[in-house]
Structure formats: C-alpha cells, structure tokens
Amino acid sequence: MNLDWLDAFLISGLFSVVVIVGLGLLLHLQLGLTRIANFGVVGFFGIGMYSFGVLFTKVDWPFGDFWAFLISLAFGTFVAGLSGLLVGWLIADLDEDGVLVGTLGFATAVAILATTEDGLTGGARGLGGLRFPYDVGSVKADEFLWLIIVSIVVALILLYVWWVHRTPYGRLLIGIGGNEPLARSLGKPAFRAKLWLFAVGSAGMGLLGALFGVMERFLAPENLGIDVTLAAMVALVIGGTARAWGAVIGGFLVIGFFDIIVQSYLPFPREWYGQAIPNIKQIVFGAVLITVLLFRPLGILGDMRRDKLMRRVHGG
Amino acid sequence: MSETTGPRMLEASGLRSGYHGVTVLKDIDLDVGNEVFTVLGANGAGKTTLLATLARLVPLTSGSIVFRGDNVSAIPAFETAARGMGYVPQERGVFPELTVLENLNVGGMIGERSPEERMREVFDLFPDLEALQGQMAGTLSGGESRMVACGRALMQDPALLLLDEPTAGLSPLYVDMFFEKIQEIHQDKGVSIILAEQNATKALEVADRVMVLSLGESFAVKDAAELTTDQLKEGYRI
Known part of the structure; x- marks a missing residue:
C-alpha cells in the first residue's frame, strides 16, 4: 500500500482525536445524561491498557499472536469493566464532591501502581513488546490500518450512545440525572442502573486504553496523566455534554486543533514542541473551558431540549 | 365516601x-x-x-x-x-428534562396493563396533559407539574x-x-x-x-x- 501522501503526524494526530472522541462519548453517558462527574477516566483507560499489555507480553501463549491479542484485549476490557463495577459501587450513592474525589483518587492509584509495580508493569521504565496483530508491510501502513480499526470501534460506541438516547434506558438515565429519588420511587433501580452504566463505560474506556497502547507499542506511566481525562472532558463540555455528537465535535475542534493543526501545519519554532506547546495546550484547554461554561454552558451544540428549558427559566 | x-x-x-x-x-x-x-x-x-x-x-x-x-x-x-405503591412527592415531582409524555412513560414501565390504555385514562383524568404532552416538564407551571407527577404515579397502576x-x-x-x-x-x-x-x-x-x-x-x-x-x-x- 502506497501511503506517501499521508503524513505520519496526521495519523498520530487523528488517532489522538479518535481516542479522545471515544472517551468523550462514554463520558457523555455518565456526565451528560446521568450527571456522574467521572474524573477517573484515565484510570479505567490505564487499567485496560496495562491489563492487556501485561497479559499479551508476559504470557507464553501456546497459540498465534492473533488469538493471544484478542484474548488479551478481551481481558483488558473485562478488568476495566470490573474495576468500574467496584468503583461504581463505592461512589454510586455519594454526592458530586464524593464522586469527583473518589474517581480522581482511583485514577491516581492506577498511575501509582503502574509506576511502582516494576515486576508487572515495568514501572517508570515502561513496558515494551506490544505489537499490531498483523503486518501489512510498513509501519505507516500498520498504523493507518490501526487508525481505521479504532475509528470503527469509536463509531460503534457512537452508535451505542445514539441507541441509548432512543431507549427507555436512556430516559431512565436522564431521569436519574435529573431527580434520582423520584426515579427510585417510580420503581426504577437507580443504583443498579448507575452501576451497569459505570461498568459498561469503564469497560469501553479500558478497551480504548488497550487499543491506544497497541498504537504506542510501549506502555509508560506518563500515558496515565490527568490530561487524558481533561481532554475527554474538555471535548465533551465544549461540544455539548447533553448531545451524543457533542464529544465528536468537541474532540475534533479541541484535540484536532492541537494534535493535528498546531503539530503539523503551523510554523512554530521546533524547540517549542518539547515543552511550550503542551503547556500552552493545557492553558488553552482551561481558558476555553471557562469561556464556554460562561457563555455557552451547554456547549457548542447545546441541547434543544435544555435550551428551551433555559430560555423559559431565564427568559430570552 | x-x-x-x-x-x-x-x-x-x-x-x-x-x-x-x-x-x-x-x-x-x-x-x-x-x-x-x-x-x-x-x-x-x-x-x-x-x-x-x-x-x-x-x-x-x-x-x-x-x-x-x-x-x-x-x-x-x-x-x-x-x-x-405510587408516590407523588411535594416538590421536584417531575423529571424537568423529559417531556410530559416521557415523564408519563417512565411511570408506565411497570405494571401489566398496556401503557397506551393507562395513558388514555390519565389523559381522561387530566385532559390538560394531553395538550401539554410534547412540552418539557421543567417549563410547566406548579399546577401542571403536580398533574404530571400524579398522572405518572397513576401510570404505575x-x-x-x-x-x-x-x-x-x-x-x-x-x-x-x-x-x-x-x-x-x-x-x-x-x-x-x-x-x-x-x-x-x-x-x-x-x-x-x-x-x-x-x-x-x-x-x-x-x-x-x-x-x-x-x-x-x-x-x-x-
């Protein structure tokens, strides 16, 4: 496959966008519909990434790479879902502050474990040996194919989110987010619904973490920084927390701008890309977030329903 | 009585x-x-x-x-x-981000009779709700909200x-x-x-x-x- 026309930075930038869009979509179900402010996105992402990586690279598999890869991927997804179930069980009945601290604490614990468990994770030195489950001739072609595969996974997540919006389950999630005691009094198992949502969302985040690890081919604790959670959250808030497309629009606008346009197409001095640009990126994330929350609290897409409600409540 | x-x-x-x-x-x-x-x-x-x-x-x-x-x-x-057991709270009795119809449907998710039949009965009891069914519950007046809350509880049979x-x-x-x-x-x-x-x-x-x-x-x-x-x-x- 001749991919000379394709810039390697573009593949990498698009891949970041697609992963953040996927995380933002899963976060949309938790934050946008059910009002669970999960600040531990990167924790579930990391659990999936490391569970997959450790199993895939450390086990002496008796069969070929492809099956070992699939089993490890399923394992990473399952462990992330299980950890979501556990964390969800712990935080489901807490208030907003408790949820924030609990999920943030979980993500911090995952990053610390990844750094300190040398024997299993490689610690600060990292864990190598990850590879694509195929070889199509060149690194660029392998990465391009992986970008397409992960894009399909994220498209399926979008389809799932879209489906949830149109089902009684989605109405239940909105109901729980709006008035949980009322939902319980109406015969809705709110705790169970939140637990299921958290488990499924975390499993999806873990799957994306594993897929991300494959693209990196090397797992390091640096991948588990709060910036992953922030990126997903900023994308979602800017796009619109209440709309399924919010994370997609926000992801392309925010992450796409930095990881593709700034990275590849703007003529900044080379030395800026080491520290200055990532730092500027964090500052801009914060500034944009504050601006959007001040002037467009429902995000760029807003929410037709909530917009109507807000207009009625606040006038205009 | x-x-x-x-x-x-x-x-x-x-x-x-x-x-x-x-x-x-x-x-x-x-x-x-x-x-x-x-x-x-x-x-x-x-x-x-x-x-x-x-x-x-x-x-x-x-x-x-x-x-x-x-x-x-x-x-x-x-x-x-x-x-x-149906419960109608004094305050915050509706899901503000769902429409009147969706609020009523949330109540109709349990029970054995068809939701359509129950919905008809609720509309017969509170005719105003039929006209309001597409409206967001958060935009209703106090009296209308109470009707929705009561209607939704009745949807549970x-x-x-x-x-x-x-x-x-x-x-x-x-x-x-x-x-x-x-x-x-x-x-x-x-x-x-x-x-x-x-x-x-x-x-x-x-x-x-x-x-x-x-x-x-x-x-x-x-x-x-x-x-x-x-x-x-x-x-x-x-």
Whole structure:
C-alpha cells in the first residue's frame, strides 16, 4: 500500500482525536445524561491498557499472536469493566464532591501502581513488546490500518450512545440525572442502573486504553496523566455534554486543533514542541473551558431540549 | 365516601425514622385499608417524612411496614413501586428534562396493563396533559407539574397512592380541581390513598379517616367526621 501522501503526524494526530472522541462519548453517558462527574477516566483507560499489555507480553501463549491479542484485549476490557463495577459501587450513592474525589483518587492509584509495580508493569521504565496483530508491510501502513480499526470501534460506541438516547434506558438515565429519588420511587433501580452504566463505560474506556497502547507499542506511566481525562472532558463540555455528537465535535475542534493543526501545519519554532506547546495546550484547554461554561454552558451544540428549558427559566 | 374497613392495604407499627441521626418520626402506628387516609399536621410535623418512609426513600430506624401482606421494611424504594405503591412527592415531582409524555412513560414501565390504555385514562383524568404532552416538564407551571407527577404515579397502576401535599402553593382553582381528582381516583379506580395535607378543611371533605401528626408523633387517629376543631387545633399546636 502506497501511503506517501499521508503524513505520519496526521495519523498520530487523528488517532489522538479518535481516542479522545471515544472517551468523550462514554463520558457523555455518565456526565451528560446521568450527571456522574467521572474524573477517573484515565484510570479505567490505564487499567485496560496495562491489563492487556501485561497479559499479551508476559504470557507464553501456546497459540498465534492473533488469538493471544484478542484474548488479551478481551481481558483488558473485562478488568476495566470490573474495576468500574467496584468503583461504581463505592461512589454510586455519594454526592458530586464524593464522586469527583473518589474517581480522581482511583485514577491516581492506577498511575501509582503502574509506576511502582516494576515486576508487572515495568514501572517508570515502561513496558515494551506490544505489537499490531498483523503486518501489512510498513509501519505507516500498520498504523493507518490501526487508525481505521479504532475509528470503527469509536463509531460503534457512537452508535451505542445514539441507541441509548432512543431507549427507555436512556430516559431512565436522564431521569436519574435529573431527580434520582423520584426515579427510585417510580420503581426504577437507580443504583443498579448507575452501576451497569459505570461498568459498561469503564469497560469501553479500558478497551480504548488497550487499543491506544497497541498504537504506542510501549506502555509508560506518563500515558496515565490527568490530561487524558481533561481532554475527554474538555471535548465533551465544549461540544455539548447533553448531545451524543457533542464529544465528536468537541474532540475534533479541541484535540484536532492541537494534535493535528498546531503539530503539523503551523510554523512554530521546533524547540517549542518539547515543552511550550503542551503547556500552552493545557492553558488553552482551561481558558476555553471557562469561556464556554460562561457563555455557552451547554456547549457548542447545546441541547434543544435544555435550551428551551433555559430560555423559559431565564427568559430570552 | 367508601367503607373504612376494607382489606388492609398497609400496616405500619412502631415506625421511627429521620435524617442524619435526627429522629423525626416517633413510634407511628398506621393501618390503612381501601380508603382515603389523610395525614394532617402543621409545618414540621413529619408528614413528608412519613410518606417518604412508607415509600422506602427514608430508611427506618425501627418498626415495620407491611404492604398488601408483605413485609417491605427492608426492601428498596424501587421494589415497593413495583408492588403497587405510587408516590407523588411535594416538590421536584417531575423529571424537568423529559417531556410530559416521557415523564408519563417512565411511570408506565411497570405494571401489566398496556401503557397506551393507562395513558388514555390519565389523559381522561387530566385532559390538560394531553395538550401539554410534547412540552418539557421543567417549563410547566406548579399546577401542571403536580398533574404530571400524579398522572405518572397513576401510570404505575398503583393499589396505594401516597400524595404529599398535592395542593401546596397552588391557586384555589387548582386546589378544588385536585381534591375532586383525588376523590375520582379513589372512587372510580379503587386506589387507596394516603394524603398528607395542611389544608385541613379541604382534606377532611375527601377523607375517610384522619391522623393528626404533631412533632413526629401520632396525636390522634379518627374517622374524619369525628375529628373536632379543638382536637385539630391541639394537634397543630395552635
């Protein structure tokens, strides 16, 4: 496959966008519909990434790479879902502050474990040996194919989110987010619904973490920084927390701008890309977030329903 | 008014409950049959806590609740709803980000009869809701919100309806309409009702029996016709 026309930075930038869009979509179900402010996105992402990586690279598999890869991927997804179930069980009945601290604490614990468990994770030195489950001739072609595969996974997540919006389950999630005691009094198992949502969302985040690890081919604790959670959250808030497309629009606008346009197409001095640009990126994330929350609290897409409600409540 | 000695819909004994370690209800006994049972009391008497405790939204410190012959003291709120207990809270009784129709449909997710049939009955009872069905519940007036909350509870096909001050803060027109509807729900649909109210005059017109709550304790339980003004004043601590 001749991919000379394709810039390697573009593949990498698009891949970041697609992963953040996927995380933002899963976060949309938790934050946008059910009002669970999960600040531990990167924790579930990391659990999936490391569970997959450790199993895939450390086990002496008796069969070929492809099956070992699939089993490890399923394992990473399952462990992330299980950890979501556990964390969800712990935080489901807490208030907003408790949820924030609990999920943030979980993500911090995952990053610390990844750094300190040398024997299993490689610690600060990292864990190598990850590879694509195929070889199509060149690194660029392998990465391009992986970008397409992960894009399909994220498209399926979008389809799932879209489906949830149109089902009684989605109405239940909105109901729980709006008035949980009322939902319980109406015969809705709110705790169970939140637990299921958290488990499924975390499993999806873990799957994306594993897929991300494959693209990196090397797992390091640096991948588990709060910036992953922030990126997903900023994308979602800017796009619109209440709309399924919010994370997609926000992801392309925010992450796409930095990881593709700034990275590849703007003529900044080379030395800026080491520290200055990532730092500027964090500052801009914060500034944009504050601006959007001040002037467009429902995000760029807003929410037709909530917009109507807000207009009625606040006038205009 | 209907008979006062029907099958026991709900029996509660020695109910104690409250919030954050503060006991609000103190040893309440309750025996409700197929009737309109009204709970009267001044602000802070514990009416809302009593209904929320019966709906299993506030945990019991001690005592037991038997609903239609089953002990429901330890089961979660969503299970009492599935067993036929409908609850209409005083405030925040709708899902503001869902439309009226979606709010009603949330109630229709349990029960055996077809949701369409139940929806028709709700619209017959509250014709205004049919015209409002596409509107966001968060944009409704107080009276309209109460109708939605009540309609949604009826969508559950309840055997017992807990109504927490359904007319509080409403205009006189809505107050009259609501008390008419309460009678209609009980008499035409055979639903037992526990009604918490401050408006004693109106509530006594529709009640079969009445409990006067005073500072979390049951001051008196009587047939509505037997309650004297002096007893009421004493219960209200006037």
